[in-house]
Amino acid sequence: MAWKFNNESPIYLQIVDAIKMQIAQGTLKPGDQVPAVRELAVTAGVNPNTMQKALSELEREGVLYSQRTAGRFVAEQKTGGTSMREELSQKHIQAFVDSMRTLGYADGEIVTVLKGYLHEEGAHE
Template sequence: MAWTFDNNFPIYLQIMNRIKLQIISKQLKSGEKLPPVRELAAEAGVNPNTIQRALSDLEKEGFVYSQRTSGRFVTDNHDLILQSRQKLSQEELKNFVSTMEKFGYEAAELPSVVEQYLKGV
């Protein structure tokens, strides 16, 4: 089944973000081998060159590394993964706080709103 993409955002960046999120959320483990480019392209429903570009950029950022004849693997750099998780978390929290302020909440009210939500989950 092909992945769904937003037409307003380059596909290779969406693929990068998806793989990065899988690494940050530990769906892809450190040292785990990634599927071959053609397999990922078929799964995503995109041209292999698009996958290649996404993986090359992920390699430049340090999220994956390649071994000449063995393929690409998820980084063992736990600091990079932790920093990325924290950065993404901060962005999500910023969006959350901004949205809640638009709803009329004060910043001081947010901890109790979150606590009530978590109790209900």
């Protein structure tokens, strides 16, 4: 995985989102072992403490679980709740809508702009 970080949010939260994205895409599946903290930190180019904080947050959220001597693993998704994919899509939609509202767009205008964009993208496929 190529790690790309920005200055908009703390790196550990970006790592949390990146791992959740891997789960949503099916790259990481329930029961898969997650590489060790130091290995992930090296590949991401971050301090091991930052990676540890991200993985601890994922455990706190129930996305990962630890087995004492074996490491960390991807947890089964909770049944009846929203999937990782739905959770991430809602987060991205909220950020998009907030940005558009900041630009002064009304909700109806946001829908029109998005439909126009999708229509243009479809024409290029």
